[in-house]
Amino acid sequence: MYLLVPIFLSSPLLKLIPTNPAALSLPTSLSLRPSPGRGLGVFALSPVPAFEEVGRYVGELICAAENERRYKGGGWRSRLWRLGRRLRGETVTGDYVYSIEPDLLVDGEDTARSGWTRYLNHSGEPNLAAKSLTQDMYGEPKVWFYALRDIDVGEELTFSYGSKYWDENDDVL
Template sequence: MLHKVTKVEQNQRPSGNSTRQTLVEGRQIPLVLFWEGRKGWGLRTIFKIPKNVFVGEYVGEVITFAEAKRRNKHTKYQFSLATAITKLDNKFLVIDATSLGNETRFINHSCNPNLVAKLVITNKYSEHDFRIGFYSMRDIEPGEELTLNYYPTNVKPKNSKKGRTKCW
């Protein structure tokens, strides 16, 4: 699974409602796990979430792309950072939530998502100290499923044909 990481957050203000600050403070919104039929489990909110609010952090084992490929039967909960700046010794990194993770691994894909993934640099002295936060792209109504576009614009999902992306 590839996710679109749209923004690198650096040089945050020391105070104020910055992306980094909200991520470090942790999730403040109650979410529920919901059976979404053919999609499997999904996450829903029970309260309204305003636009630009931190919703959750994608956590798991941080592994190399090579190790992720080695685990190829268990890729469902792998969050690839291939499109971001996080190259380490020329190896792309992946966050694997298969064995260690939280509720954000149940967020399903949509071409019309209500969340966006942001790469948040948490240490101003090191670009390698990063975390992945999910933020609301718009107001999200109570009961709505939380969704993310898994695919960056430059990556075609397996089901795409000649640039046409099948959208769920």
């Protein structure tokens, strides 16, 4: 018996695309693939009309003190937390934290608890905008992205991370 494997399944590019829950939550109208100079990015496979909601930013809700402890703090608790993340193959950068208000943040770094919007890249000329509410009609915090203009097939979906995201030495695109 022979197992026939299509050539594309053995492609080195296939190894670049994650198969975690966040990546697998991507709608069929979008594609996750390498973005030049940025790692992975989200690209439109069908047109996106202006002002249409494209997705929500989800993850673990944390306070500012927890964010500080996880990503900037020392101590045995934060070291143990980071070790646990690394053992599961998760990153510990703090780059996926979205601040709804000063003491209410969404941590989208854990791919088991986040969604595909964690792969949206920054642009100085974004085609998406983020909106957030501390409470939606169900009493829950909500962060979502909508199209600022019509987005064509093949375009990368991007938003502005805001000036507070960047360090003074960063080369912002």
